[in-house]
Amino acid sequence: MLRPLLLLIACCVSVVAQDKAAENPLVRFAAQRLPTGLDEVVMVAGESQSGAFALPMNHLSIGQKAPARQFVVLAEGSKTKLATVVLPATGMDFVVLLVVGDATSPFKPVVIPAKDGSFKPGDVYMFNAAKEKTVLGKVGTTQFVLAPAKGQVVRPAGAEGEGRFYNVLLGVREQSGNKVISTSRWPVDDRIRSYVFFFDDPKRKSVDFRAIDEFVPVANPAG
Numbered sequence: 001m002l003r004p005l006l007l008l009i010a011c012c013v014s015v016v017a018q019d020k021a022a023e024n025p026l027v028r029f030a031a032q033r034l035p036t037g038l039d040e041v042v043m044v045a046g047e048s049q050s051g052a053f054a055l056p057m058n059h060l061s062i063g064q065k066a067p068a069r070q071f072v073v074l075a076e077g078s079k080t081k082l083a084t085v086v087l088p089a090t091g092m093d094f095v096v097l098l099v100v101g102d103a104t105s106p107f108k109p110v111v112i113p114a115k116d117g118s119f120k121p122g123d124v125y126m127f128n129a130a131k132e133k134t135v136l137g138k139v140g141t142t143q144f145v146l147a148p149a150k151g152q153v154v155r156p157a158g159a160e161g162e163g164r165f166y167n168v169l170l171g172v173r174e175q176s177g178n179k180v181i182s183t184s185r186w187p188v189d190d191r192i193r194s195y196v197f198f199f200d201d202p203k204r205k206s207v208d209f210r211a212i213d214e215f216v217p218v219a220n221p222a223g
Helices: 002-022
Strands: 026-031 040-045 070-075 081-086 093-102 105-113 124-128 135-139 142-146 151-154 165-174 177-187 192-201 206-215
Touching: 081 093, 093 192, 124 135, 124 142, 142 151, 165 206, 177 206
Parallel strands: 026 093, 081 105, 124 192
Antiparallel strands: 040 070, 070 081, 093 105, 124 151, 135 142, 135 165, 165 177, 192 206
């Protein structure tokens, strides 16, 4: 009787562990800037740890199962803490933008629900990581203003060129007035979501920006 009972207990434990693992949210990362010498990182929560993976700057990382809804990001093979990430209580798929932090933490995480209907293909998530400057601009006819450490989804409108592109104007608010930092045309593509970092460029002593595109597959029509 003892052996069958032990087998039953082991099976139950295995099922519970699998169910718990299935509940772990999927997380993808992108970093504004990488510390010198950083190779790969891991996510750690208590005794649980993810596999090691690289932090990209120009695209999103491969999806990783988070060990919990609150975890720390460590340099792989080290106890150096890079960021503490707290995911929302609901949702199973997130993008985490790691913007430059402060003296207490190299990164500040910006958590974006990847399946949120308010962030759709064709939209742009703007985040102002500049320390002091307010950034502003227009994507087509859609305007935005972002104070430091603030982000928002921008839904472009007013495409031109027979609907092929948006005229884009990006700038920064100075004491002497608004200063343009970029004018360009962005193609209209309802299969792409974009993430734009605004940040301080220490070499040029001005605000610059960088964009990351994410391909979002279009669902096949029913039937």
